[in-house]
Amino acid sequence: MRALLLQIVAVTAINIRSIPQRFWLSLSTVVAVALVVMVLLSFLAMANGFQRTLKSAGAADIAIVLRGGSQSEINSSIAREQVRLIEDGPGVARGPDGKPLVSAELYIVVDGIKRSSQTKANIPLRGIGEEGAALRKDVTLVAGRMFNPGANEIVVGKSLLSQFQGFDLGERVKFLTSQWTVVGVFAADGSVFESEIWGDLPVVQSLFNRNNVFQTVRARINGPAELAELKRYADTDPRLKLDVKSEQDYFAEQSSQTSDLIQKLGWPLAIAMALGALAGALNTMYSSVAARSVEIATLRAIGFGGLPAFVGTLTESLLLAGIGGVLGAVATYLVFDGFTASTLGAGFTQVVFSFKLTPALIGQGLALALIVGLIGGLLPAIRAARLPIVQGLQG
Amino acid sequence: MNDFVLIRKNLFRKKLRAVLMIVSILIAFAIFGVLTAFEHAFNAGEQVAEDDRLVVVNKINFTQPLPIAYFNRVRAMEGVRLATHANWFGGYFQDPKNFLIVFAVQPETYLQVVDNNYDFTPEMRDAFIRERTGALVGETLAKKWGWKVGDRVPIASNIFSQKNGSRSWDMTIVGIFKNRKPQADTNLMLFQYDYFDETRSFGKDTIGWLVLQTTSPAVNDRVAKAIDQGFANSSFETATDTEKAFNKAFVAQLGNIALIMQLVVGAAFVTILMIVGNTMVMAVRERTREIGVLKTLGFSGGRVLRLVLGETLLLALIGSLPGIALAAVATMNMRESMANFVPNLSLGPSILATALVLMIGLGLATGLAPAIHAFRLKIADAMGRG
Numbered sequence: 001m002r003a004l005l006l007q008i009v010a011v012t013a014i015n016i017r018s019i020p021q022r023f024w025l026s027l028s029t030v031v032a033v034a035l036v037v038m039v040l041l042s043f044l045a046m047a048n049g050f051q052r053t054l055k056s057a058g059a060a061d062i063a064i065v066l067r068g069g070s071q072s073e074i075n076s077s078i079a080r081e082q083v084r085l086i087e088d089g090p091g092v093a094r095g096p097d098g099k100p101l102v103s104a105e106l107y108i109v110v111d112g113i114k115r116s117s118q119t120k121a122n123i124p125l126r127g128i129g130e131e132g133a134a135l136r137k138d139v140t141l142v143a144g145r146m147f148n149p150g151a152n153e154i155v156v157g158k159s160l161l162s163q164f165q166g167f168d169l170g171e172r173v174k175f176l177t178s179q180w181t182v183v184g185v186f187a188a189d190g191s192v193f194e195s196e197i198w199g200d201l202p203v204v205q206s207l208f209n210r211n212n213v214f215q216t217v218r219a220r221i222n223g224p225a226e227l228a229e230l231k232r233y234a235d236t237d238p239r240l241k242l243d244v245k246s247e248q249d250y251f252a253e254q255s256s257q258t259s260d261l262i263q264k265l266g267w268p269l270a271i272a273m274a275l276g277a278l279a280g281a282l283n284t285m286y287s288s289v290a291a292r293s294v295e296i297a298t299l300r301a302i303g304f305g306g307l308p309a310f311v312g313t314l315t316e317s318l319l320l321a322g323i324g325g326v327l328g329a330v331a332t333y334l335v336f337d338g339f340t341a342s343t344l345g346a347g348f349t350q351v352v353f354s355f356k357l358t359p360a361l362i363g364q365g366l367a368l369a370l371i372v373g374l375i376g377g378l379l380p381a382i383r384a385a386r387l388p389i390v391q392g393l394q395g
Numbered sequence: 396m397n398d399f400v401l402i403r404k405n406l407f408r409k410k411l412r413a414v415l416m417i418v419s420i421l422i423a424f425a426i427f428g429v430l431t432a433f434e435h436a437f438n439a440g441e442q443v444a445e446d447d448r449l450v451v452v453n454k455i456n457f458t459q460p461l462p463i464a465y466f467n468r469v470r471a472m473e474g475v476r477l478a479t480h481a482n483w484f485g486g487y488f489q490d491p492k493n494f495l496i497v498f499a500v501q502p503e504t505y506l507q508v509v510d511n512n513y514d515f516t517p518e519m520r521d522a523f524i525r526e527r528t529g530a531l532v533g534e535t536l537a538k539k540w541g542w543k544v545g546d547r548v549p550i551a552s553n554i555f556s557q558k559n560g561s562r563s564w565d566m567t568i569v570g571i572f573k574n575r576k577p578q579a580d581t582n583l584m585l586f587q588y589d590y591f592d593e594t595r596s597f598g599k600d601t602i603g604w605l606v607l608q609t610t611s612p613a614v615n616d617r618v619a620k621a622i623d624q625g626f627a628n629s630s631f632e633t634a635t636d637t638e639k640a641f642n643k644a645f646v647a648q649l650g651n652i653a654l655i656m657q658l659v660v661g662a663a664f665v666t667i668l669m670i671v672g673n674t675m676v677m678a679v680r681e682r683t684r685e686i687g688v689l690k691t692l693g694f695s696g697g698r699v700l701r702l703v704l705g706e707t708l709l710l711a712l713i714g715s716l717p718g719i720a721l722a723a724v725a726t727m728n729m730r731e732s733m734a735n736f737v738p739n740l741s742l743g744p745s746i747l748a749t750a751l752v753l754m755i756g757l758g759l760a761t762g763l764a765p766a767i768h769a770f771r772l773k774i775a776d777a778m779g780r781g
Binding site: 024025027028029031032035036038039069070071074075077108109110111114116117119120121122175176177208209261269272273275276277279280282283286287341342343344348350 | 411412415416418419422423425426430454455456458459485491553554562597628630632634643644647648649650651659662663665666667669670672673674676677736
């Protein structure tokens with residue numbers, strides 16, 4: 001047993017030390033696997049980053065109220081009477097002063113100029129109520145101050161500022177005939193809220209000629225029981241006919257569509273490319289076996305078994321693929337992790353998000369690399385183990 | 396034995412190696428084909444756009460409405476040959492998941508303005524103009540739901556509702572139209588603006604956007620400026636752009652799709668370039684002695700060079716043809732399920748032309764180094780080795 005192990009170690013060492021003799025061919029396998037892993041990981045990091053941006057926005061203790069069947073904020077509309085009914089509805093939490101913790105909001109799509117492409121893109125301008133900022137998770141002002149009620153002032157999200165021009169602190173922005181001043185920049189833990197512009201609801205309503213028009217209502221609720229209660233109320237009262245969801249569910253629904261699409265593109269592409277890389281790996285390993293056939297046969301002739309030749313070849317293949325996988329993961333991390341991009345989200349406005357690699361995703365990438373190495377090494381390794389001695393010695 | 400037989404025999408001397416190289420080339424070309432088809436489909440809007448068509452939208456954003464009165468004002472402006480208006484309906488059929496592309500349009504003028512894209516028969520036109528609840532349905536959409544002329548279908552909206560509280564509008568299909576340009580998408584439905592405007596519960600007398608045809612592309616800039624200045628400082632300011640620029644900006648909202656596609660295709664081609672290139676270098680090196688023999692027999696350096704390049708070109712051809720065929724089959728299969736995201740997914744002639752260029756480029760790039768090596772090889776060196 002010990003002898004066999006020693007044989008395996010010896011042959012594997014020979015295999016690995018012979019790699020420089022096939023340097024370019026081996027390198028092409030390493031690069032091929034690295035590129036496969038890079039493609040896969042960049043798609044997965046994109047999907048993951050998008051999902052985090054939306055999911056981290058969703059709180060379980062906030063309810064979103066939309067018009068029945070409207071699916072997203074842009075299509076929703078809620079009348080003033082309905083807002084009042086929700087404020088007095090069951091399950092809605094109240095502040096120390098007894099006022100309901102509710103923010104009725106208006107969601108207007110405006111044009112912004114994307115820094116990267118210099119083209120117009122949809123960005124959301126949200127008129128929020130007094131409680132609006134407090135009803136969102138982890139909102140902090142990173143520069144300037146909050147808008148004053150009644151003033152033509154806006155605050156902009158940090159992510160939006162990074163991707164769109166013309167919204168720097170102190171800048172004046174013209175929408176329609178009115179001038180607005182950017183008085184603050186806010187952060188919200190990298191969530192989708194950072195892709196928005198906020199202003200005072202009554203001001204936004206009046207300057208956009210939307211008096212008494214609302215699109216959503218956000219309300220603080222104490223728990224799932226209260227959410228169910230509010231839902232039942234919205235379903236049964238004929239004046240309401242509204243959809244009530246927890247913010248968590250709402251954003252989970254919105255994120256799944258886009259991130260599923262990205263993943264559905266990434267995996268088939270990576271698998272197709274992995275097949276190409278597999279052809280390369282098989283080629284390299286068959287060449288390796290062919291180049292060493294005299295050596296393998298000699299070892300067999302002096303009493304080495306077939307197993308060491310098998311293990312040696314397989315190890316060489318796994319090593320090359322493994323190096324490729326690690327290189328691919330490192331390159332993806334260096335190039336794409338934290339890379340910021342934006343795309344059209346479910347609200348028909350730009351969602352700014354960052355690519356995010358996680359150890360679990362890197363694990364998937366390395367697994368794919370090792371599968372390529374395993375399959376790419378297996379058949380050549382079998383050939384190495386079965387090589388007839390006489391034929392091998394002839395070269 | 397002519398040169399082609401030599402090339403073929405050389406290529407398949409080690410069958411497994413040749414097959415593996417063919418597989419990797421096949422996959423790279425399949426990836427190229429599918430991704431480029433996607434990219435073209437995304438940009439189809441830019442391709443169907445006519446140079447003399449302008450789009451007028453609300454300056455705040457194209458989702459904001461404009462007053463209907465703008466239609467007649469723009470129509471009367473100098474340099475405007477034809478104008479029409481349309482409204483996004485947010486339609487779906489039976490279930491909100493079955494989202495449909497539906498526009499409420501001004502019948503006479505809309506059909507005139509998009510006449511270059513779609514083939515509307517005179518009967519369709521007449522019926523669409525006459526029938527208040529009439530709808531024209533594109534071929535792709537009609538096929539998807541099995542709709543026929545004369546069918547009455549309820550189309551719901553996720554934005555609008557009727558004054559009577561209903562979310563859905565009954566429409567009678569009065570025509571099913573085909574496209575004139577292959578890139579023009581027929582996964583859409585048109586119905587009368589008047590029917591829509593009179594029955595909806597809010598937004599009366601507003602429209603989504605105007606599309607107009609100028610008397611010549613040369614006056615585009617002047618007309619666009621005149622329109623935007625004419626409505627400046629009103630409560631509905633406009634932004635006028637060519638249809639091409641508008642469609643391009645819209646696609647750009649999704650992100651830099653072209654760049655993503657190029658990066659992936661680039662990665663796939665770098666991979667095969669390395670694999671095939673290195674394998675060919677090795678294959679020719681193994682044959683050093685043989686090349687010496689060929690040269691001894693009187694084969695010129697140029698002929699040996701052609702033999703090696705011929706081999707890599709043949710390899711590229713055998714790999715890329717099934718790759719492109721695979722891509723064509725894959726895009727055909729995805730065409731229907733992707734119709735709402737990317738219309739008219741197909742492998743057009745321009746993609747095939749690019750594939751041809753890539754194929755030749757790949758054949759030359761992978762063969763060049765070993766071919767030059769074979770060309771320069773001296774008989775004495777070749778016979779002395781291996």
